[in-house]
Amino acid sequence: MNKSFTKERDGDEDDELRLPAIPAGAKNYITPTGHARIRVELLDLIDNQRPRVVEAVYWAASNGDRSENGDYIYGKKRLREIDRRIRFLTKRLEVMEVINPALHYGAEQIFFGATVTYLQGDELERTVTILGIDEADSAQGQVSWVSPIARTLLKNRQGDVLQLVTPVGVVEIEVVSVDYPSS
Structure with a gap:
């Protein structure tokens, strides 16, 4: 085929090609x-x-x-x-x-905006904050609400033992604490 009829890409494509995906039918939650x-x-x-x-x-x-x-x-x-x-x-x-996470201040159930501490295995303790797709920063311990860890944690409570599916297999995690920002 003649090159004059092919579309060349110059890197100036719309950013929407690289957007974090919002699940079909879901809303784009943000704090x-x-x-x-x-x-x-x-x-x-x-x-x-x-x-x-x-x-x-x-x-x-x-x-x-x-x-x-x-x-x-x-x-x-x-x-x-x-x-x-x-x-x-x-x-x-x-x-x-x-969504204002302060509405759930004092709750033990995990919703959007919660900061959750959980034990992975017997000794590895991790803390994550569940935020929106456009604001989550993994370097700061923030995960988007559509991430596998957030989906596993959402709607569970402090003390629950959960099964997290990872690329290396299923890992058992236990929710240690659930915190929300105060208003």
């Missing part, structure tokens, strides 16, 4: 803190970053030849990245459902 953080990022992109880049691109374009103008080429690429991120955040905010 009030996560929702506020995403709104702040969106507003910063719209009010601060995008106007600065547009100004730089305008200045670079006024310098003449655009084909070899690094400022212009980089600025246009950065503008596409910002616009793509704005579209992504706008779409995500439209489908988010804000």
Whole structure:
């Protein structure tokens, strides 16, 4: 086939190709803190970053030849990245459902927003906080509510012994404590 009729990918594809997946029919749950953080990022992109880049691109374009103008080429690429991120955040905010985990403060049952400490095996103790897909950071002990560990923990209680399915087999875990942030 002639190469002139094939679509080349230049890496500028929509971010939706790399979105964390939301299960079909499920809502995109998020805490009030996560929702506020995403709104702040969106507003910063719209009010601060995008106007600065547009100004730089305008200045670079006024310098003449655009084909070899690094400022212009980089600025246009950065503008596409910002616009793509704005579209992504706008779409995500439209489908988010804000859930305040403080509503369950003092409860022993595990729901969205809980910080759960569990024993894996006999001696390995781990603590995770169950958060939304768009706010979970595994480096900080946060897991998304659709992750295998969160799905295993949800709706169970302190003291329950559960079966966690992992790639290496089934592991027994025991819920040691359940905590929620206070309001």
